[in-house]
Every structure is written in C-alpha cells, then in structure tokens.
Amino acid sequence: MRPLIELRQVCKHYRRGGQSVPVLHALDLEIQAGDFLALMGPSGSGKTTLLNLIGGLDRASSGSVIVDGQALEPLSSGQLANWRARNVGFVFQFYNLLPVLSAARNVELPLLLTGLNSAQRARHVAAALAVVGLADRARHRPTELSGGQAQRVAIARALVADPTLLVCDEPTGDLDRKTADEVLTLLQELNREHGKTIIMVTHDPKAAEFATHRLHLDKGQLVGVEHQGP
Amino acid sequence: MLAQILAITLINLRAIPARLGSSLVIVVGIGGVVGVLIALLAMAEGFKTTLASTGRADRAMVMRAGSNDELASVLNIEVWNIVRDLPGIRRDAQDRPIAIAERYILSDVRKRGAESGANVVVRGTTPDVFRVRPEARIVAGRMFERGKREVVVGRGALDQYADMQIGQRVDIRDGAWLIVGVFESGGDVHESELWVDVTALHQALRAPLYAAVTVQLADDRPATFRAFEQHIADDPRLNVSVQRVPDYYASRSVALEKFITVLGYSVAGIMAVGAVFGALNTMYAAVSTRSLEIATLRAIGFRATPVVISVLAEAVLLAFIGASLGSAMAYVIFNGYTVSTLNFQTFSQVAFAFRVTPQLLVEGVGLACLIGLLGGLFPALRAARLPVAEALRSA
Ligand SMILES: Nc1ncnc2c1ncn2[C@@H]1O[C@H](COP(=O)(O)OP(=O)(O)O)[C@@H](O)[C@H]1O
Numbered sequence: 274m275r276p277l278i279e280l281r282q283v284c285k286h287y288r289r290g291g292q293s294v295p296v297l298h299a300l301d302l303e304i305q306a307g308d309f310l311a312l313m314g315p316s317g318s319g320k321t322t323l324l325n326l327i328g329g330l331d332r333a334s335s336g337s338v339i340v341d342g343q344a345l346e347p348l349s350s351g352q353l354a355n356w357r358a359r360n361v362g363f364v365f366q367f368y369n370l371l372p373v374l375s376a377a378r379n380v381e382l383p384l385l386l387t388g389l390n391s392a393q394r395a396r397h398v399a400a401a402l403a404v405v406g407l408a409d410r411a412r413h414r415p416t417e418l419s420g421g422q423a424q425r426v427a428i429a430r431a432l433v434a435d436p437t438l439l440v441c442d443e444p445t446g447d448l449d450r451k452t453a454d455e456v457l458t459l460l461q462e463l464n465r466e467h468g469k470t471i472i473m474v475t476h477d478p479k480a481a482e483f484a485t486h487r488l489h490l491d492k493g494q495l496v497g498v499e500h501q502g503p
Numbered sequence: 504m505l506a507q508i509l510a511i512t513l514i515n516l517r518a519i520p521a522r523l524g525s526s527l528v529i530v531v532g533i534g535g536v537v538g539v540l541i542a543l544l545a546m547a548e549g550f551k552t553t554l555a556s557t558g559r560a561d562r563a564m565v566m567r568a569g570s571n572d573e574l575a576s577v578l579n580i581e582v583w584n585i586v587r588d589l590p591g592i593r594r595d596a597q598d599r600p601i602a603i604a605e606r607y608i609l610s611d612v613r614k615r616g617a618e619s620g621a622n623v624v625v626r627g628t629t630p631d632v633f634r635v636r637p638e639a640r641i642v643a644g645r646m647f648e649r650g651k652r653e654v655v656v657g658r659g660a661l662d663q664y665a666d667m668q669i670g671q672r673v674d675i676r677d678g679a680w681l682i683v684g685v686f687e688s689g690g691d692v693h694e695s696e697l698w699v700d701v702t703a704l705h706q707a708l709r710a711p712l713y714a715a716v717t718v719q720l721a722d723d724r725p726a727t728f729r730a731f732e733q734h735i736a737d738d739p740r741l742n743v744s745v746q747r748v749p750d751y752y753a754s755r756s757v758a759l760e761k762f763i764t765v766l767g768y769s770v771a772g773i774m775a776v777g778a779v780f781g782a783l784n785t786m787y788a789a790v791s792t793r794s795l796e797i798a799t800l801r802a803i804g805f806r807a808t809p810v811v812i813s814v815l816a817e818a819v820l821l822a823f824i825g826a827s828l829g830s831a832m833a834y835v836i837f838n839g840y841t842v843s844t845l846n847f848q849t850f851s852q853v854a855f856a857f858r859v860t861p862q863l864l865v866e867g868v869g870l871a872c873l874i875g876l877l878g879g880l881f882p883a884l885r886a887a888r889l890p891v892a893e894a895l896r897s898a
Pocket residue numbers: 287288289294296314315316317318319320321322323893
C-alpha cells in the first residue's frame with residue numbers, strides 16, 4: 274500500500290543574516306494512513322520545521338513532500354491554502370483560538386471555506402464539539418475555558434472539516450499532567466475510532482506513549498523509528 | 504470568497520473594542536478632516552449662492568465702458584436720460600420705463616460686537632427701487648422719503664453692524680442720517696447694504712453722478728438681452744457697457760470663492776495627509792497585534808485576498824464613521840451660520856450663510872474613504888505577505 278505521506282530527500286535551511294542555516298538534512302520518511310506518530314527530539318532539532326512542511330505551511334528547500342499522492346512543491350500559495358483547508362487540521366501548543374469568537378464560532382471557521390450552508394455548518398460544529406466532549410460549552414468564549422477545554426475546542430476545529438490528517442505541535446506542552454492525559458486520550462480515540470492519521474510533535478515521553486509510532490529527530494536527522502503495536 | 508471576507512471582517516470588527524483607542528485615531532482624525540473641508544467649502548458655497556441669487560436674468564446693468572464694478576463706474580445724468588429711453592426696456596402701466604439710476608459709495612461703520620471698522624455699501628437709489636427689484640421689501644419701519652437724509656438698512660447689515668436700529672443715526676459723508684426702516688431682499692448681496700435717497704446723496708457728495716443704471720428687460724431670453732446690448736453699442740452718444748445682473752454678481756464672487764475653495768482643499772489636504780499616517784499607524788498596529796490570528800486563519804486555509812480586503816474594509820469603515828461624525832458636526836454647527844466677509848473685488852462686506860449641500864457631504868465622505876483606503880493598503884499588504892510559519896512560531 275502506498276504511504277499517506279512520503280518525504281523524499283527533504284532539505285530545509287533558513288536564511289539568517291545572509292547565511293544559510295541548515296535545519297533538515299536529506300530526510301526520507303513514510304507515514305501510513307491510520308498512523309498516530311509521535312515526533313520527538315530535543316528543542317531546536319527541527320520538529321516544528323518538519324511538521325510545517327508536512328502540513329503545507331512552509332516549503333522544503335529541496336526534495337519533495339507528497340501527501341495522499343499530491344506533491345506540494347508545485348502548488349501556488351493560494352492552491353496550498355486550499356489544499357490545507359481540505360486536507361489538514363492543525364492543533365497548536367497555545368490553542369490559537371480567536372478570542373472574540375465563541376467556541377462554536379471558532380470551530381466553524383474551517384467550514385466557512387466549504388460550500389456548506391449555515392444549518393449544515395451548525396450540525397457539523399455540534400458533532401465536532403460532542404466528539405471532544407464540549408457540547409455544553411459551545412457559547413463560551415476562549416477566555417472562559419480552561420486550558421484543557423480550550424485545547425479540545427482547538428481539536429474540534431481541526432477535525433470539523435474532516436481532514437485527511439491532524440498535525441499537532443506540542444498539543445499538551447502547556448497543560449498539566451492530568452489535563453494532558455485527557456487530551457492525549459482524545460487524540461488516541463480519534464486515531465483508533467475515527468481512523469484519523471495524526472502527527473504529533475512532543476518532547477514528553479509520556480505523551481509519546483499514546484502514539485502508535487515514535488520518531489526521533491536530532492540535529493535535523495531521523496535517528497530511530499519505533500513501532501508500538503496497539 | 505465573499506463569505507470568507509465577511510467572516511474575517513466581522514472578526515476584525517469585533518476586536519475593535521479591545522483596540523478602541525487606536526481605532527478612535529482614525530475616526531477622530533478623519534472626522535476632523537471632513538469637518539474642516541465641509542465647513543470651508545460650505546462657506547464658499549454660501550458665498551457663491553448669495554451672490555448668484557442677486558438679480559434676475561431679465562435684468563441688465565449699465566456701467567461706464569471699461570469699469571468692471573460699480574465702485575469704479577461713473578455715469579452722468581445724460582447717460583441716464585439716454586439709456587432709460589432705449590427700446591427693449593419693459594414699461595409699467597403708466598408707460599414709464601422700468602429703470603433706475605443709482606450711486607454706489609462705501610462708508611465706514613463699526614462691526615457689531617467689535618471695535619474694528621468695516622466698509623458698508625451705501626446705495627443711493629429711489630423710493631421706487633422696488634419696481635426694478637421686486638424681491639426686495641420693507642420689513643420694519645418705512646421706506647426713506649425722496650430728498651431726505653434717511654436710510655433703510657438691509658437685514659444682513661442690521662445683523663452685522665452696530666447701531667443700525669430704526670431711530671438711530673449713521674454717519675454718511677458730511678452728516679448723520681436717520682435710520683427709518685429695514686428691508687429684506689431674499690438673502691442676496693443687497694441685504695448687506697444701506698439704501699438712501701440718491702438725490703439726498705448727490706447733495707451730500709456735491710456731485711450729481713451715478714454709478715450704474717439697472718433696467719428691467721422685456722423678458723429673460725438671451726436674444727432680448729443681445730438686442731438691448733446692440734442698441735447701446737449702436738448709440739454714438741454712449742460709452743458704456745451692459746451686462747446681465749446675475750452675471751455681474753457671479754463675476755464678483757469668483758475670486759473669493761476660488762480663494763476659499765483653494766484654502767479649503769489645501770487645509771483639508773494637509774490634514775488628510777496627517778490622517779493617512781494616523782490610519783497607517785493604527786492599521787499597522789491592528790495587523791501586528793493580530794498577526795497570530797491572521798497566521799492561524801491562513802493555516803486553516805483562508806487565502807490572502809480576504810485578509811487584505813478585510814483590513815481595507817475595516818479601515819474604510821472606521822473612516823466612514825469618522826466622515827459621518829465630521830460631516831454631521833459641520834452640518835449642525837455651520838449650516839445656515841451667517842458671517843460676513845470682505846469681498847476682494849468690491850472691498851465691501853457681504854453677509855452670507857454657510858451652505859452644507861448634499862454634494863459637499865458626498866465629497867467629504869469620498870475623501871474619507873480615500874484616506875481609509877490609503878491608510879489601510881500597506882498594512883493590508885503586510886498582512887497578506889505575513890510568513891505564516893514564522894508568525895505561528897512567534898506565539
Ligand atoms: N524562520 C527561521 N529563521 C531562522 N532560523 C529558524 C527559523 N525557524 C526556525 N529556525 C531554527 O531552526 C531550528 C529548528 O527549529 P524548530 O523546527 O522550531 O525546532 P523544534 O521545533 O524541534 O524546537 C532552530 O535552530 C531554530 O532556531
């Protein structure tokens with residue numbers, strides 16, 4: 274079976290003050306549909322950089338990123354935005370909810386990019402909030418939610434448009450152990466029961482235990498793939 | 504796409520209360536520009552209207568050839584006798600030509616509530632002036648009598664100058680003249696004048712000269728006027744020129760109107776530049792405080808265009824609110840506000856009311872939207888070019 278995500282000889286370097294700073298070195302990687310991958314490694318090792326390439330937020334300096342048969346390199350930035358809207362749900366460390374919008378309106382945002390009418394959108398929003406266990410918080414503003422609740426709203430937003438994959442950058446980095454475990458359990462459920470492919474950056478080994486696969490990145494190079502049978 | 508623009512714009516607008524101070528910079532700045540522009544143009548507009556409403560198209564004014572205003576024109580009594588018998592002048596029931604010869608001088612008076620002096624027009628005319636200017640009428644007291652040193656004051660003059668009440672005396676040349684009445688003239692230039700009897704004025708001036716002859720033509724067709732003009736040109740005894748009364752007064756207003764208009768646009772232009780920078784500053788701040796939100800929306804899949812348009816829409820909306828406040832203020836404060844000003848061409852005071860016309864309001868709002876667009880454009884482009892991955896890192 275063809276992998277959902279394929280990276281071929283991917284390099285990424287940033288320009289800083291006229292100098293080229295290499296971050297990822299000729300990376301090869303395959304991720305199967307249905308995987309829950311934990312991407313680990315020390316700070317500065319290039320985890321976020323790699324995640325941004327897979328999620329279509331940034332472009333590789335060379336090599337190719339292919340997701341579900343689609344190579345991302347030839348896409349224009351507008352096409353890439355459309356591609357993200359259809360295929361990727363993002364979860365960020367600090368939730369990135371819009372403070373002026375209610376939980377439900379935040380969750381609705383990706384649906385504004387689809388052709389759904391407002392009644393259909395409301396149904397999808399309600400379903401997504403139910404999945405994350407926050408049906409009763411729909412009208413709350415982000416400031417009225419705890420960190421764990423806010424992250425679950427953000428997860429609802431990431432999955433409401435039914436994307437191919439969820440991309441999570443340290444989703445529990447700002448949460449205490451207990452809340453973090455709740456969020457991780459939710460991600461695990463989404464992976465097991467809803468078949469979502471998830472790539473999660475974390476440097477918390479406990480968090481990584483929730484994943485089906487673990488990948489270590491060090492100084493821009495993959496140093497080991499572990500598989501943990503469910 | 505429209506739904507995207509609307510959604511982002513609404514999100515932006517909802518954030519305004521949190522940035523009230525800097526949003527007010529746009530509203531107040533642009534409100535000020537629009538208010539000043541409208542006030543100054545309303546002044547030009549009012550001045551123009553006052554002068555343009557003086558006289559009617561079927562009235563003509565004869566002055567010495569080469570004189571382009573009444574102050575410089577001198578006609579002797581022979582001219583008057585010839586002109587009034589020319590064909591083309593309308594005649595009344597007694598078959599007398601409807602025509603009048605007038606003297607025009609300036610006199611020193613005091614402005615009301617000020618120590619400064621001003622030049623008032625003293626028009627030597629006759630008690631039957633109303634035959635030529637039927638729009639004028641006595642509204643208090645009575646008309647002056649023939650040969651007496653009596654004065655009727657225009658309503659504008661009454662408002663603008665001190666000591667113009669009926670029963671008071673006003674100094675004209677060699678003596679004090681008694682004020683016996685007040686007249687109205689439909690808000691035109693004459694309302695800023697004092698009218699006296701021309702024979703009494705001749706005695707005071709010791710010279711029986713006139714400045715202009717005003718005649719009522721048969722009708723207001725251009726051909727009628729041209730025929731009358733031709734009669735004057737054909738008469739070898741006459742060295743005079745003739746023009747329609749409204750044309751004469753319109754030409755009087757050109758210089759001042761132009762001056763006020765240029766002043767209005769210059770002042771508003773300078774203020775507008777300031778307002779553009781204010782708007783730039785505010786919108787740059789708005790974009791940078793929202794860069795994480797914008798990056799998040801872009802990550803979700805919103806394209807750059809709706810982000811650009813939403814920033815512009817916000818700037819223009821704030822500008823529009825400012826323009827509405829500014830023009831409402833200009834309207835409430837200035838519409839109908841009466842002032843007098845020195846007319847450069849006659850060196851006399853003319854009272855007129857500011858006129859805030861719908862067209863001025865449209866102009867003001869148009870300028871505001873332009874300021875909003877200019878001020879929003881660069882911040883909007885910056886928002887669009889925001890590198891998404893980097894903006895997300897700076898959380
Ligand atoms: N925009 C950028 N310009 C220059 N260097 C960058 C930029 N973004 C990240 N880096 C550098 O790239 C390296 C990897 O960063 P990152 O992918 O964020 O690592 P991680 O997420 O593993 O902590 C770091 O050394 C970081 O300083």
